[in-house]
Amino acid sequence: MEADGIFSGGGIKGLAFAGALSAAAEAGYNRWADLAGTSAGAITAMALAVGYDAAALRRLFSFDFSRIDDRGGPFGLGVIENYFHHGITRGRALSDWIEQLLREAPAPARTFGELGGRLKVIGSDLVHSRMVVFPDDVGDYLDEHGRPFEPDDFPIAMAVRISAGFPGFFPPIAMRDASTGTDGALVDGGVTSGFPVFLFDRPQPERPTWAFRLYGGSPPERKPSHPIEGALWPVAMLGDIIDTAINARDEFELKYFGNRVVGIPTGNVSTLNFSLSNAEKESLYESGYAAAQTFFVSPDPTNRFGARPPVQAA
Secondary structure, eight states, X not given: OEEEEEEOOOGGGGHHHHHHHHHHHHTTOOEEEEEEEETHHHHHHHHHHTTOOHHHHHHHTTSXXXXXXXXXXXXXXXXXXXXXXXXXXXXXXXXXXHHHHHHTSSSOOSBXXXXXXXXXXXXXXXXXXXXXXXXXXXXXXXXXTSSBXXXXXXXXXXXXXXXXXXXXXXXXXXXXXXXXXXXXXXEEGGGTOSSOGGGGOOSSOSSOEXXXXXXXXXXXXXXXXXXXXXXXXXXXXXXHHHHHHHHHHHHHHHHXXXXXXXXXXXXXXXXXXXXXXXXXXXXXXXXXXXXXXXXXXXXXXXXXXXXXOOOOXX
């Protein structure tokens, strides 16, 4: 069967998506049409769009993520230089890895036009206080020649690097706004939309949309509790501001889209833990598999228009 797929942010915890997609395939959903994602979800949506399957995703997300923690300099002293670029890392290793995934994919692609409009990636522009949907919104920005970007020609790798760029850890990507003439600071899409289930809703849907959402803790979902304390309270407060914005919006969206959301608990795994043990990796995969296996026993595809797609033969 065929479906549209939406994948939430979650940083290093994206391995759980591989387990969920494996269970979805067993339930008959092994063809993904329109795809969208944020952060780790953007990497997942991109990978599906260029031909990777659940088994390949498991291998991809078992990657040694310490390699993208490219602080540079002896003993990581490059952090001092990176600080002035608004990040802890340089961000180049993450870009290189994304480009490698695209280059070595079963159906390689470089630009959004090559995917025929199947992929949407969510980013956030901190300078202009807005969500940016790639490639739809790229005409709001100017290329190096001062011309608005063309959606079909925009590089997939740049959009996914932006969406996966956790603010403060990876440096923002600068793009010149066409209206203000100032550079935007484009970062993680999770700041503005953690799992954009609404993107593919139509009054007369052709197929269901299934959203895959990662959340911390164990089921049922625990309420977040992040005390602001200690000498580094500004850092804790910044993290809590981001988490509050994301969680408050997620709670609101779940009231309307919850019937189509596969909630995947990720335990106590940190978003930026680049040194996951094999046991933690296996736990993430199994959590995604179990959550999706339960969900697809009796899924409800009713969208926000109150419409259901035609029944497909399994």
